[in-house]
Amino acid sequence: MSREQFRPAGHPNEHFILTTVVGSYPKPKWLDRVRELHDDPEGDFDDGEWEEATDDAARIITHEHERAGLDAVVDGEMRRNEMVEFFADRIEGYEFNGPVKVWGHNYFDKPSVVSDVEYDDSWLVSEFEFTDGVADRPVKVPITGPYTLASWSFNEAYDDDRELALALADLVNEEIQKLVDAGARYIQIDEPALATTPDDHAIVGEALDRIVADLPEEVRIGLHVCYGDYSRIYPEILEFPIDEFDVELANGDYEQLDVFKEPEFDLDLALGVTDVHVAEVESVAEIKANIQKGLEIVPPERLTVSPDCGVKLLPRDVAYGKMENMVTAAREVERELDAGEIEVGAAVADD
Amino acid sequence: MTEFVATTPGVFPLPDWAKDQLGSLKGHQKEDLVDGSEGTEITDVYDETRATVADWQATAGLDRVVEGQLRWDDMLAHPLCVHDAVETRGIVRYYDNNNFYREPVVSGELTFDGDLADDLDALGEIDPDAPTQAAVPGPYSLSELATDEFYGDEGEFLDAIANFLAGEVRAFSDVETVFVLEPSLVTNPPGDGEDERASEAIDRVADATDADVVVQTYWGALTEKVHAHLLDADIDAVGYDFVTNHEDNLYNINEYGTKEEVAFGLADGQNTLVEEPEKIAERVAWVDEQTPGAEFETMYITTNTELFYLPVSRCIEKLEALAAGAARAAEVAQ
Numbered sequence: 001m002s003r004e005q006f007r008p009a010g011h012p013n014e015h016f017i018l019t020t021v022v023g024s025y026p027k028p029k030w031l032d033r034v035r036e037l038h039d040d041p042e043g044d045f046d047d048g049e050w051e052e053a054t055d056d057a058a059r060i061i062t063h064e065h066e067r068a069g070l071d072a073v074v075d076g077e078m079r080r081n082e083m084v085e086f087f088a089d090r091i092e093g094y095e096f097n098g099p100v101k102v103w104g105h106n107y108f109d110k111p112s113v114v115s116d117v118e119y120d121d122s123w124l125v126s127e128f129e130f131t132d133g134v135a136d137r138p139v140k141v142p143i144t145g146p147y148t149l150a151s152w153s154f155n156e157a158y159d160d161d162r163e164l165a166l167a168l169a170d171l172v173n174e175e176i177q178k179l180v181d182a183g184a185r186y187i188q189i190d191e192p193a194l195a196t197t198p199d200d201h202a203i204v205g206e207a208l209d210r211i212v213a214d215l216p217e218e219v220r221i222g223l224h225v226c227y228g229d230y231s232r233i234y235p236e237i238l239e240f241p242i243d244e245f246d247v248e249l250a251n252g253d254y255e256q257l258d259v260f261k262e263p264e265f266d267l268d269l270a271l272g273v274t275d276v277h278v279a280e281v282e283s284v285a286e287i288k289a290n291i292q293k294g295l296e297i298v299p300p301e302r303l304t305v306s307p308d309c310g311v312k313l314l315p316r317d318v319a320y321g322k323m324e325n326m327v328t329a330a331r332e333v334e335r336e337l338d339a340g341e342i343e344v345g346a347a348v349a350d351d
Numbered sequence: 352m353t354e355f356v357a358t359t360p361g362v363f364p365l366p367d368w369a370k371d372q373l374g375s376l377k378g379h380q381k382e383d384l385v386d387g388s389e390g391t392e393i394t395d396v397y398d399e400t401r402a403t404v405a406d407w408q409a410t411a412g413l414d415r416v417v418e419g420q421l422r423w424d425d426m427l428a429h430p431l432c433v434h435d436a437v438e439t440r441g442i443v444r445y446y447d448n449n450n451f452y453r454e455p456v457v458s459g460e461l462t463f464d465g466d467l468a469d470d471l472d473a474l475g476e477i478d479p480d481a482p483t484q485a486a487v488p489g490p491y492s493l494s495e496l497a498t499d500e501f502y503g504d505e506g507e508f509l510d511a512i513a514n515f516l517a518g519e520v521r522a523f524s525d526v527e528t529v530f531v532l533e534p535s536l537v538t539n540p541p542g543d544g545e546d547e548r549a550s551e552a553i554d555r556v557a558d559a560t561d562a563d564v565v566v567q568t569y570w571g572a573l574t575e576k577v578h579a580h581l582l583d584a585d586i587d588a589v590g591y592d593f594v595t596n597h598e599d600n601l602y603n604i605n606e607y608g609t610k611e612e613v614a615f616g617l618a619d620g621q622n623t624l625v626e627e628p629e630k631i632a633e634r635v636a637w638v639d640e641q642t643p644g645a646e647f648e649t650m651y652i653t654t655n656t657e658l659f660y661l662p663v664s665r666c667i668e669k670l671e672a673l674a675a676g677a678a679r680a681a682e683v684a685q
Contacts, residue, residue: 048577053459072564097623097662097664097665098662098663098665099367099370099662100364100659100660100662101364101365101370101659101660101663102449102450102451103424103442103445103450103452104376104379104383104424105370105374105379105383105424106379107377110662112623112624141499148454151449152449154621154622154623154624155625156624189405193449196447196448196449196629197447206508287540298576303669308499
């Protein structure tokens with residue numbers, strides 16, 4: 001499907017590298033305070049006030065993304081607490097039994113699937129409608145994929161994780177249909193669990209087939225997989241019914257870039273060009289060099305750039321600085337491409 | 352007449368109040384984790400958690416009590432992560448789980464530490480008469496979880512780890528049983544020659560104690576060859592994971608035999624679905640029936656894996672199910 005729908009009016013260059021983010025963004029400190037007050041039974045904040053606070057935060061962060069110059073924006077996931085909990089809370093069939101360890105003293109309320117999963121109310125449509133209403137730029141919607149929703153839960157009800165993932169894929173499909181009806185055109189499915197168990201790529205592929213069934217052509221589907229050994233899922237991911245594959249490579253200094261060179265990468269590439277685990281803003285020059293790594297894999301018209309992963313753990317000014325420099329870098333690379341000053345890799349030389 | 356012993360491989364979840372309290376006292380970053388030099392305030396909290404999980408086990412009616420390995424921030428890598436000759440580096444994935452530990456890099460000689468014995472002594476102070484069980488990582492798994500920058504040779508490194516663990520086990524005061532946890536024997540099986548060395552390494556650790564030694568394997572079944580070599584070690588029992596792979600484990604037992612004692616992982620340490628005691632007893636009877644050539648003196652009935660994957664409420668229910676399941680199995684066998 002065409003990426004041109006995301007090219008902003010008045011884009012200064014002939015080339016267009018789509019700039020966006022993976023999703024999460026540091027929450028304003030006052031929102032954390034409001035959450036505490038809302039969670040506290042003795043606190044004086046009701047649901048209406050909580051909603052007002054999250055609306056305010058979503059508006060501010062969406063505008064912050066626009067101010068940084070991003071072509072496709074997100075609300076920074078201001079309403080979400082955690083990528084599995086948020087959805088499990090909204091899906092019939094899940095229950096919570098308490099926190100479990102991830103590492104050290106970091107825990108997560110890993111839910112249990114105790115009966116057939118069922119779709120109840122929509123999960124993200126109101127979030128999308130709000131963000132779309134306040135944004136001037138197109139809005140991207142990140143959604144946790146069914147494989148991750150399955151494998152980061154305790155499965156008490158289904159024969160195996162494949163059965164559960166496929167059942168959840170039908171629900172994700174239903175949600176995405178609703179998002180598309182509401183006007184969403186850019187959906188990113190997050191499947192970090194695939195990095196944990198790369199041998200399960202066939203299950204992810206099968207689930208994706210169900211998710212994209214009956215979606216209109218103009219809807220752009222991205223898949224984000226982070227912190228793993230990509231060689232264990234490549235080239236298999238090329239068979240997935242997606243438009244764009246989103247990778248985290250800045251963190252590993254592009255050591256894994258060559259994985260995507262053979263066989264030829266024929267999807268669009270969404271490349272992480274700033275490291276979300278380094279609390280310093282990379283220079284424009286450094287990010288430009290990272291963007292050009294992407295041009296070794298795909299031509300500019302198939303390149304999207306974003307930070308490696310969600311930036312919620314960074315200080316907010318650093319998160320903003322990274323986005324701002326990333327957009328500046330992308331625009332400079334486009335200008336240099338227009339002027340023929342940049343050598344683009346084999347992918348373009350073959351054209 | 353088979354003796355049924357309900358127990359666990361250890362490594363418990365922290366009680367929820369302690370998750371918060373220790374998180375606040377220690378911090379949430381990798382440099383904040385246990386390094387063996389915790390102050391009184393933190394030690395006091397761990398003492399209290401140890402008493403709590405000992406109480407869970409006693410109340411459930413388990414036949415062995417572990418100290419819970421609650422200080423093991425780095426799970427099975429713990430004994431190295433607190434050692435003076437080891438540096439801890441980045442956070443790395445713990446097997447195929449959504450769990451992470453600090454990568455221990457051995458940069459000096461692995462001399463005696465005493466960290467594990469101290470925790471066992473602390474358990475002994477709670478109830479001196481409790482039937483105590485120790486848990487240690489197996490030498491092969493520990494060598495697989497670590498990086499060597501000192502010994503320079505894979506074989507030498509494994510030997511050094513085996514000698515180190517043997518020293519730690521030798522320092523244990525009275526324990527009934529020692530569980531040696533060896534998941535890597537399954538997940539990343541040693542190759543030719545290495546399998547024999549892994550078995551010798553286990554033998555050395557087992558030789559350091561008079562207690563019964565159970566080598567618990569999990570996340571599948573051993574290859575035939577690794578299983579055969581493991582049986583050469585002078586251990587009392589092999590633990591088999593019947594939750595994730597009953598077919599190959601059954602095959603190994605029937606084809607190669609096993610020790611006179613055995614451990615069966617019959618309850619799932621990684622799922623909140625709590626097995627009915629009756630179900631556990633049925634599984635015991637089923638395995639017994641499917642291994643007609645074997646006559647077991649002792650059958651340890653456990654979860655297949657460590658328990659820290661579970662929320663506390665379900666962990667406690669699993670302990671109760673194991674104890675009741677073993678009791679029911681004993682009734683049925685009479």
